[in-house]
Amino acid sequence: MSNISELLGSQYPVIQGAMGVICNPELVAAVSEAGGYGLLATAFAEDPQEVRDQVRKTKELTDNPFGANLVVKNPLAAKFAEVLAEEGVGAVTVSGGSPKELTPFLQEQGIKVIVVVPTVDAARGAEAAGADAIVAEGAESGGAQGFGGVSTIVLVPAVVDAVDVPVIAAGGIGDSRGYRAAMALGAQGVQMGTRFIATKECIASGIYKKTLVECGEIGTGVVNLGRFQMRVLRTPLAEKMIKGERGPENIFSPAAIKESWIKGNLEAGILPAGQITGMIHDIISVREVIEEMVG
Ligand SMILES: Cc1cc2nc3c(=O)[nH]c(=O)nc-3n(C[C@H](O)[C@H](O)[C@H](O)COP(=O)(O)O)c2cc1C
Secondary structure (H helix, E strand, O other): OHHHHHHOOOOOOOEOOHHHOOHHHHHHHHHHHHOOOEEEEEOOOOOOHHHHHHHHHHHHOOOOOEEEEEEOOOOOHHHHHHHHOOOOOOOOOOOOOOOOHHHHHHHOOEEEEEEEEEOOOHHHHHOOOOOOOOEEEEOOOOOOEEEOOOHHHHHHHHHHHOOOOOOOEEEEEEEEHHHHHHHHHOEEEEEEEEHHHOEOOOOOHHHHHHHHOOOOOOOEEEEOOOOOEEEEEEEEHHHHHOOOOOOOOOOOOOHHHHHHOOOOOOOOOOOOHHHHHHHHOOOOHHHHHHHHHHH
């Protein structure tokens, strides 16, 4: 058993990364039931009760451990942390900024803190703040990222060399080859987002999954959103944003996210996905993803 499995209490060191409104209790529970570690997202939760409801629903669906993600810049992050502590969640990933503020409270509550970083400096900062483990997330990953643009194959060993805590690789991992590559780079686990969108259990709309499966390795692009950027599928709306013909107005409200990601209205929002689209050609079950990976 790897240190990461021990830390999380999961059978395999395979984490389903937080993914906003599409990592609902059903997806999270399916991952944990298959021996991985599911994560609930809180990024678009409108209030602490919504987070509590999601945790409780997930507990009804699985007895296996699962965790949650807190986004540092979310003004409600500290309130969400209190709910996660009250509900007995075992581990939390902290992303989108310094973990300094949230870490002491979470650890006092017995919660393991795993910090998502895009650079070696941020990894050192996370370790100094007391992180129990680090997710080194390369720029090929789907979703929000900083401006460093460092790839997983460079970032992971650089972070492994820089810190003493266990490192989890994220970004561009989708099958057993990526899993073994991550281990060869010194990681002790992997975190995946994009591969889990193209699963039967994921509530992402049919058009989100179809575009992802068909777009190939050049089907994603990076949209500049001011304080951060985001890797997304190159839909017509994303193309306009990449060319600077459209700003990010009105595409990040919880309503717009649900409308585009779940209902499939491609004019309402952009669809995060990583370059691993180039290796995803089918929609399979969560269990098939995990078993192929660790088998
Ligand atoms: C649709 C989507 C939403 C995401 N939302 C979050 C989030 O709320 N918090 C977070 O820490 N990471 C988020 N991520 C990043 C994932 O958790 C994960 O680290 C990333 O997808 C790994 O790279 P991959 O897509 O190449 O597997 C998101 C990724 C996607 C694709």
